[in-house]
Amino acid sequence: MEAVVQRSYPAPTERPERLFSDLTPETSRDFDALKSVVTCPKGSILFREGQPARGIFVLCDGRAKLSVCSESGKRMTFRIAGPGEILGLSATLAGSQHEITAELLDNAHVATVRRKDLLGFLHEHREACLQVVNLLSEDLHIAYDRVRSLGLGRSRRSRAPRVQ
């Protein structure tokens, strides 16, 4: 059953960059000090659409399904996030509500960083701030790609396998 469930989701969107991969050792150490790593079982909801953002979640391993929901309760998968990805970054930086729901598809280690700590870190480390801007840009590119495929039926990137 689990193997069937795993095959029914498309592969995670390609995200080769790691979070803050080009920081100085000292800055990396400062960031690591902010993280709390927890083990979460498959099916855990990391955050829900509409919930106020309290911090970011870094997928150390495993996958997460990112989805959106209509008022009538219909749910649609936005994309599948893979290891190394940061979830909830946009809402956390803006101090707004999460735009999507994130649910783990596998048992996973997840590192959390509280919003207050993240903002303090970014204010102190300029180079990290720029990397965050780059990550947000990439998130936006992926979102527009999804808009394109839904609205026009095509994608600039190779189309992910259809969810069965």
Place this chain on the structure above:
Amino acid sequence: MLSPYGLDIIESCLTCKTRSERLFCDLPGAALQTFESIKYATAYPKGAVLFVEGQAPRGIFVLCKGRVKMSICATDGKTLIVKIAEPGEVLGLSATVSGKPYELTAETVDPCQVNFVKRDDFLRFLKEHSDACFKVAEQLSEKYNNACHEVRSLGLSHSAGEKLAKLLLEWSSKNGEASKQEPRLKLALTHEEIAQMIGTSRETVTRLFADLKKRQIIQTKGSTLVIRNKPALKSIAANN
């Protein structure tokens, strides 16, 4: 100074009266001085194309006055309008930051004033001013929120009627109309452009408007649309 397009050009960001109301523009002193030195103020007429989807990014365009239509286009010519950008928005931001091609086409729907900043200058500006970096992050977050909203609307709305109702409710929630029982909005787009926003045809939009008027859910007076029956419109938007 007046431009040929009837615009009252804002020469300097330092003296701009609306700067404090706009997310990106409200930069602290040193960052603002630097931005002032790297920007080029330009005026465009209606219908001008600032950049095209797929083009290599040359830089950002800060919209000072007017509105810009942001769209994506299929190879068969079908167009989807993703957003109408308002003054204060930074256009071409994610492409300029990432170096990837512009994701959308930007075309002015009014005469516009735009502050253009070359890519290299902008990236250097972000490296030197972390406050500006935060402002950019906020803008990108807002755009991401809008894109998720668009995904929800396109992917989860059944019918064109549902999408049109949602769009009208969204427009009516701006400019202090949200709390009114019969909110008003200015219909600044043609039926064709509204069709491009919700992914349907002009004929369908015209038919839907006629139907809403017949059912007295909306009323039009020139370019002003009044929502007479907001609960009914919300019901259509929720596919009830």
